[in-house]
Amino acid sequence: MKKPDNSPAYFNWRRLKKGVLVTGYMGGWAVLKPEEFRLFAAGRLKKGPALARLEKAGLLRSRLDFDSIFTDWRDSNEYLGKGPGLHILVLTQVCNHSCVYCQAGEVTGSSMTSATAKKAVDFSFTAPVPGLTIEFQGGEPLANWPVLKEAALYARAKAKKTGKELALALVSNLSLMDEAKAAFIIKNDISLCTSLDGPADLHNANRPYSGGDSHAAAVKWIKYFQKRRGTRPPGGPSALLTVTRASLGRAHAIVDEYARLRLPYVFLRPLSPMGQALERWAEIGYGPEEFVKFYREGLDRVLELNLEGVEMKEKTAFLMVKKIAGSQDNRYVDLRCPCGAGLGQLAYDWDGGIYTCDEGRMLARGGDASFRLGGVRGSAYQDVIAADPVKACAIASSLDLQPVCARCAYRPFCGVCPAYNQAAQGGFWGSMPGNARCRALLGIFDAVFARLLDKRTGPVLEKWLES
Ligand code: SF4
Numbered sequence: 462m463k464k465p466d467n468s469p470a471y472f473n474w475r476r477l478k479k480g481v482l483v484t485g486y487m488g489g490w491a492v493l494k495p496e497e498f499r500l501f502a503a504g505r506l507k508k509g510p511a512l513a514r515l516e517k518a519g520l521l522r523s524r525l526d527f528d529s530i531f532t533d534w535r536d537s538n539e540y541l542g543k544g545p546g547l548h549i550l551v552l553t554q555v556c557n558h559s560c561v562y563c564q565a566g567e568v569t570g571s572s573m574t575s576a577t578a579k580k581a582v583d584f585s586f587t588a589p590v591p592g593l594t595i596e597f598q599g600g601e602p603l604a605n606w607p608v609l610k611e612a613a614l615y616a617r618a619k620a621k622k623t624g625k626e627l628a629l630a631l632v633s634n635l636s637l638m639d640e641a642k643a644a645f646i647i648k649n650d651i652s653l654c655t656s657l658d659g660p661a662d663l664h665n666a667n668r669p670y671s672g673g674d675s676h677a678a679a680v681k682w683i684k685y686f687q688k689r690r691g692t693r694p695p696g697g698p699s700a701l702l703t704v705t706r707a708s709l710g711r712a713h714a715i716v717d718e719y720a721r722l723r724l725p726y727v728f729l730r731p732l733s734p735m736g737q738a739l740e741r742w743a744e745i746g747y748g749p750e751e752f753v754k755f756y757r758e759g760l761d762r763v764l765e766l767n768l769e770g771v772e773m774k775e776k777t778a779f780l781m782v783k784k785i786a787g788s789q790d791n792r793y794v795d796l797r798c799p800c801g802a803g804l805g806q807l808a809y810d811w812d813g814g815i816y817t818c819d820e821g822r823m824l825a826r827g828g829d830a831s832f833r834l835g836g837v838r839g840s841a842y843q844d845v846i847a848a849d850p851v852k853a854c855a856i857a858s859s860l861d862l863q864p865v866c867a868r869c870a871y872r873p874f875c876g877v878c879p880a881y882n883q884a885a886q887g888g889f890w891g892s893m894p895g896n897a898r899c900r901a902l903l904g905i906f907d908a909v910f911a912r913l914l915d916k917r918t919g920p921v922l923e924k925w926l927e928s
């Protein structure tokens with residue numbers, strides 16, 4: 462009788478504390494004992510639970526299910542044919558804060574006119590997507606309130622006319638919020654995201670505000686909107702955290718502050734070396750290993766709170782666990798292959814300049830226009846979407862073309878960022894060894910897998926997928 466062929470399909474591997482992680486091209490995975498791994502790699506693993514796990518994960522060459530591989534591949538790449546769904550309107554350079562890490566940190570500056578905002582909305586509706594999100598950003602977008610209001614109403618009318626689904630979103634420090642603006646935001650169903658860097662002392666040190674107490678303003682309006690729209694998404698407000706050197710060692714306090722304010726997510730991400738953050742890196746920056754230590758402490762605190770009955774998620778782990786569990790959700794444009802530059806999002810600067818993403822726009826602010834695609838006056842959708850920077854980003858963020866990523870066990874769940882590479886390395890290309898973003902991601906993936914494989918915390922992470 463012919464012996465069964467147990468030779469491995471294409472795989473990458475990584476040594477973890479609990480064993481050897483083996484991942485396949487489409488994201489199927491298994492953790493093996495070292496001896497099982499040696500036999501698997503040699504094609505000599507015999508029938509048993511490990512072989513059954515490998516077969517189920519699509520890691521045995523002679524037992525690949527090509528129908529499901531085809532369906533998974535098609536579903537996970539479907540977004541490529543759709544066009545950008547996220548459109549970021551930078552309404553103003555003006556901001557009343559002078560955050561230590563921010564490129565906008567100035568009180569004066571230029572703002573988008575109503576005519577430019579309408580052109581940007583018109584342009585965003587030319588993307589051939591059935592639904593889109595328009596996000597208002599700054600500077601501080603509330604500093605250009607009349608244009609925000611007009612653009613929101615114009616976009617809503619346009620959605621009605623075209624039959625496209627429209628979500629409106631606002632990213633604001635909330636210090637210029639008042640009852641009238643809040644009423645408009647609620648009436649027009651604009652979702653809200655603010656900045657919250659942790660407890661008051663840390664937040665206010667990171668986000669100096671000459672007009673008052675930045676933390677108190679954010680907390681006041683978070684509670685205000687929670688009272689009227691609930692604490693859960695999509696209505697409830699959310700918050701974004703920026704991690705500086707001052708945050709290291711304070712992961713528990715930061716997570717506890719998010720829990721105290723009943724925020725559904727805390728999003729632990731490393732600081733990017735762009736704009737003001739790059740200029741002040743020696744003072745506010747840190748290395749990837751320092752971030753990973755902070756990340757582990759923060760994630761552990763979130764899991765501990767979950768075990769005590771508090772409902773909250775850490776967003777990076779949540780996005781990763783979704784992918785690890787096989788979800789084809791590609792909405793998070795910074796952790797997908799290729800990334801969302803132009804293909805998933807576009808950013809419109811105050812003057813109508815169109816960029817691959819907000820990070821690309823920020824680089825232009827510092828004098829590097831590599832990510833500029835055109836302008837709302839004079840550029841057609843086809844020209845913008847086929848512009849060289851979109852193609853260059855698609856190639857540079859294709860993990861199969863990156864020598865290090867192509868051999869990495871986390872490739873099916875990961876994504877590289879050409880804007881980060883440009884800022885950190887002076888070129889779109891390359892998660893080369895030593896790339897700090899990659900080193901942070903490796904540490905985060907290790908931490909997430911370790912907790913997923915842990916009997917106590919694994920079920921908590923799996924439960925996150927239910928809601
Ligand atoms: S960026 Fe780093 S962690 Fe991500 S796939 Fe590439 S090598 Fe792996």
Ligand code: SF4
Binds near residue numbers: 795803818854877880
């Ligand atoms: S270049 Fe970077 S920031 Fe821009 S969409 Fe791609 S991953 Fe995101």
